[in-house]
Amino acid sequence: MNKMNKKQLMRFITEVSFAMDDIALYLDLHPSCQKALASYDNYKNMRNQAVKDYISIYGPINKYQVNDTNYFSWINDPWPWEREGNC
Amino acid sequence: MWIYEKRLQFPVNIKETNAKLAQDIISQYGGPDGELSASMRYLSQRYSMTDPKVKAALTDIGTEELGHLEMIGTIVHQLTRDLSIEEIKASGFDKYYVDHTIGIWPQAAGGIPFNACEFQCKGDPITDLFEDMAAEQKARSTYDNILRLCKDYPDVYEPIKFLREREIVHFQRFGECLEAVKETLDFKNFYAFNPSFDTKAPCLKNS
Amino acid sequence: MEQNRNCNRSSQNRCFYNQGNSVKYTTQPRNSKPAGNDSCPHPTQVPGRPVGMTYIPEQAFENIYDAKCGLMEGTMFKDLNLIFCGIRGKQI
Numbered sequence: 001m002n003k004m005n006k007k008q009l010m011r012f013i014t015e016v017s018f019a020m021d022d023i024a025l026y027l028d029l030h031p032s033c034q035k036a037l038a039s040y041d042n043y044k045n046m047r048n049q050a051v052k053d054y055i056s057i058y059g060p061i062n063k064y065q066v067n068d069t070n071y072f073s074w075i076n077d078p079w080p081w082e083r084e085g086n087c
Numbered sequence: 088m089w090i091y092e093k094r095l096q097f098p099v100n101i102k103e104t105n106a107k108l109a110q111d112i113i114s115q116y117g118g119p120d121g122e123l124s125a126s127m128r129y130l131s132q133r134y135s136m137t138d139p140k141v142k143a144a145l146t147d148i149g150t151e152e153l154g155h156l157e158m159i160g161t162i163v164h165q166l167t168r169d170l171s172i173e174e175i176k177a178s179g180f181d182k183y184y185v186d187h188t189i190g191i192w193p194q195a196a197g198g199i200p201f202n203a204c205e206f207q208c209k210g211d212p213i214t215d216l217f218e219d220m221a222a223e224q225k226a227r228s229t230y231d232n233i234l235r236l237c238k239d240y241p242d243v244y245e246p247i248k249f250l251r252e253r254e255i256v257h258f259q260r261f262g263e264c265l266e267a268v269k270e271t272l273d274f275k276n277f278y279a280f281n282p283s284f285d286t287k288a289p290c291l292k293n294s
Numbered sequence: 295m296e297q298n299r300n301c302n303r304s305s306q307n308r309c310f311y312n313q314g315n316s317v318k319y320t321t322q323p324r325n326s327k328p329a330g331n332d333s334c335p336h337p338t339q340v341p342g343r344p345v346g347m348t349y350i351p352e353q354a355f356e357n358i359y360d361a362k363c364g365l366m367e368g369t370m371f372k373d374l375n376l377i378f379c380g381i382r383g384k385q386i
Contacts, residue, residue: 014094019361021096021151022256022370026355028143029263035355043361061093080095081161083102097365217348231378248378252368255376262350269347277347 009054013061016047089150096154097249101165101242106178108243109166110196111236113183115250116159117193117201120225122250126152128206128222135210135283138271141264145219148257155250160191162246211281216265223258227251 004012023040030036051061060066063074078084115121129149136142167180167189175184186192193201207218230251237243273279343349357372364370 010094011098014096014098015361015365017092017094018096018365019370021147022364025144025147025151025256025260026353026371028147029140029260029267030355031140033355039355039358062090064090074093080093081099081157081164083100083165097368231380234378235380249365249368251378252375256369256371256374259350259353259374262348263352265348266350266352274342274344 006054006058009050009058013047013050013054016043016050019043020047089153095158095161096151097158097246099158099161099165099242099246101162101240103240103242104169104174105166105240105243106170106174106180108237108240109163110178110180110183112159112166112196112233112243112247113163113191113194114196115226115229115233116156116163116191118195118199118229119205120222120229121193121195121201122152122156122159122226123193123201124205125149125222125226126156127203128208129219131206131208132215132219135208136212136215137282138212138264138267140267141212141216144260144264148260151253151257155253158246158250162243163191164189166243210283212268212283213265213277216261216268219261220258220265223254223261227254227258230254 020040020043023036023043027033027036027040055061055065055067059068059073059076066072066074117123126149129145129152133142133145133149136145170180170189175181182198183192183194195201206222207215209215209218230247233247234244234251237247268282269277271282353371353373358364359367359370359372361370367375369375
């Protein structure tokens with residue numbers, strides 16, 4: 001995650017989040033699978049760090065993460081359906 | 088409770104307008120086999136399920152489908168937002184535009200508005216899971232049809248290909264849900280009772 | 295975790311309309327034919343799988359893509375990556 005720009009970091013978050021999405025669905029049906037649990041944990045750690053880095057520099061990804069005490073930066077453009085909002 | 092993340096599950100970056108494609112792809116927004124239908128189906132069915140694995144899967148897949156709804160809305164929005172009035176008139180998009188301009192409204196490509204008749208929640212786990220497996224196949228077929236229409240437009244093709252693959256994965260998961268439900272039933276007669284309803288009925292002796 | 299940059303299955307890159315006759319497929323073996331002159335098929339009862347119900351095979355946690363490939367393909371599970379060809383290939 002060092003030296004990633006905003007677009008690259010968001011792309012990384014998209015990738016590890018998706019990995020967790022698909023592995024979590026598998027775990028919903030196989031909750032005791034050790035291999036899947038280990039993989040989920042691995043991606044969770046990567047994701048947590050990446051999100052922490054992202055929101056500290058570029059602003060919140062969800063509305064519970066706003067740290068700016070002068071302005072509710074959650075409202076800022078771009079939003080994901082806009083071209084500039086995508087990696 | 089839902090938390091929204093300010094990102095798409097898979098990026099959508101469409102650089103050229105295309106009103107004809109938009110009119111077809113909107114079926115996956117508000118059509119019978121589209122993402123809104125899928126999401127409402129799964130999120131509604133989970134209340135009457137008994138197995139925690141199934142409650143989790145329906146919640147998580149229903150939630151993911153809302154993310155897919157957002158992707159489809161984004162695709163249609165990016166395909167239509169810079170349309171000129173001449174393009175609108177030439178493409179047949181004028182019929183939608185008259186009522187919605189370039190807003191996004193849930194309807195099928197043929198014009199039928201989204202409605203709850205497009206999905207079922209029967210309150211019986213086996214029935215509902217077959218409904219869900221069928222729904223995923225219907226969505227997959229719809230995406231096959233859309234892929235045929237957009238194969239020359241890679242910006243559109245890539246997110247649609249992603250969404251189609253998700254349907255196949257969901258189908259497998261719903262199948263595994265069915266296997267989980269069956270584990271608690273009598274394998275000589277899976278249909279003897281509805282585990283979501285007949286919890287207090289006395290067992291009938293076999294004749 | 296499988297570090298496989300070649301996300302796609304071995305036979306196709308992007309199958310749709312690109313491959314024509316180079317797409318190959320196999321068919322499932324049919325049930326064994328009945329002996330003698332009996333024209334009624336003898337269904338093969340699978341133990342533990344009575345009629346009147348469908349059965350879905352369990353999936354193992356194996357053949358997993360890395361996250362980069364997984365996102366591009368739409369699944370982390372190579373065995374579920376069943377791409378659209380839009381054309382019937384040549385039976386092998």
